[in-house]
Amino acid sequence: MKVIIWGGRGSLPASMRAETVRYKIYRAIEAAEKYKFKSKSEIEQFIDTHLPFSVWGSYGGNTSCVEIRDGKEYLLCDCGTGLRDFGNHVLWSGKGPHRFHILMSHFHWDHIHGFPFFVPAFIKGNRIDFYGFRDDMEQIFVNQQNPPCFPVPFSYMQAEKAFHQLELGKAYEIAGFQVQGMEQNHPQKSFGYRLEKDGKVIVYSTDSEHKDDADVEPYLNFFRNADVLIFDTQYSLVDAIYVKQDWGHSSNIIGVEMAIRAGVKHLCMYHCEPTHGDEMLDKILRDTLKYASIYDASYPLDISMAYDGLEIEV
Numbered sequence: 001m002k003v004i005i006w007g008g009r010g011s012l013p014a015s016m017r018a019e020t021v022r023y024k025i026y027r028a029i030e031a032a033e034k035y036k037f038k039s040k041s042e043i044e045q046f047i048d049t050h051l052p053f054s055v056w057g058s059y060g061g062n063t064s065c066v067e068i069r070d071g072k073e074y075l076l077c078d079c080g081t082g083l084r085d086f087g088n089h090v091l092w093s094g095k096g097p098h099r100f101h102i103l104m105s106h107f108h109w110d111h112i113h114g115f116p117f118f119v120p121a122f123i124k125g126n127r128i129d130f131y132g133f134r135d136d137m138e139q140i141f142v143n144q145q146n147p148p149c150f151p152v153p154f155s156y157m158q159a160e161k162a163f164h165q166l167e168l169g170k171a172y173e174i175a176g177f178q179v180q181g182m183e184q185n186h187p188q189k190s191f192g193y194r195l196e197k198d199g200k201v202i203v204y205s206t207d208s209e210h211k212d213d214a215d216v217e218p219y220l221n222f223f224r225n226a227d228v229l230i231f232d233t234q235y236s237l238v239d240a241i242y243v244k245q246d247w248g249h250s251s252n253i254i255g256v257e258m259a260i261r262a263g264v265k266h267l268c269m270y271h272c273e274p275t276h277g278d279e280m281l282d283k284i285l286r287d288t289l290k291y292a293s294i295y296d297a298s299y300p301l302d303i304s305m306a307y308d309g310l311e312i313e314v
């Protein structure tokens with residue numbers, strides 16, 4: 001079983017500017033100055049061992065889309081711009097028809113605006129099942145593609161599409177997983193998902209604010225013993241509790257504390273702030289690892305920062 005991040009950004013896609021690429025090249029050349037490479041493999045080894053991720057790679061810029069891969073049918077959370085890359089990957093990796101199940105956390109733009117560019121939705125014979133907690137999900141997707149906002153209407157997409165309204169407190173069987181939802185604190189509400197299969201637990205909890213005075217127990221129960229917790233860490237703690245209070249997002253500090261208290265194995269920091277560059281995200285990851293070791297040195301919490309293309313084995 002694998003968790004694959006196709007889009008890790010929140011709120012807005014984040015592009016990379018020319019001067020950022022130039023700065024990465026500068027840092028790489030500077031770090032390589034005293035080395036004399038004799039082969040391609042020595043260069044590869046240098047990249048792997050001497051350059052930070054923010055120099056040799058990038059956290060990427062796609063908005064929310066996560067795949068949980070285990071079986072023939074595709075299971076996804078949200079339809080941000082990462083869905084476009086996922087769809088292209090599916091087309092390259094084998095012929096259909098394909099069946100997709102998409103769990104919707106909520107319907108802010110960054111969670112739906114990849115769908116009009118999801119090529120498998122245009123192919124007859126494919127089927128897409130949407131799941132969420134609203135009764136107007138289909139209309140939201142239709143509206144997104146209505147003129148004058150988009151040139152191709154939702155009805156033009158030839159894949160079979162079905163919408164399933166879920167209820168809180170019930171467990172559902174979706175793509176071989178037991179799935180339960182939880183209402184979260186976010187403007188216009190959002191919903192987290194707990195997915196279980198073969199003794200493994202994955203929790204998708206994005207766009208969720210955890211306030212000081214809120215009852216944390218229902219969340220801890222929802223996260224309990226998760227192998228992977230995908231958690232909204234868009235803001236710094238100061239921003240989350242002061243400057244951007246009630247904006248509906250959480251922080252790395254709250255993520256670490258809740259993950260450890262809930263017995264989580266791997267915390268995946270998610271819904272990355274679009275104004276944060278690669279160096280900043282590298283620094284936040286380092287700081288978070290340090291904070292976790294201070295908060296509870298004996299707890300073996302794995303921590304990663306979501307990037308487009310990150311794969312977590314479960």
Ligand SMILES: [Zn+2]
Nearest residue numbers: 010011110207
């Ligand atoms: Zn969002």
Ligand SMILES: [Zn+2]
Nearest residue numbers: 106108186207
């Ligand atoms: Zn949102």
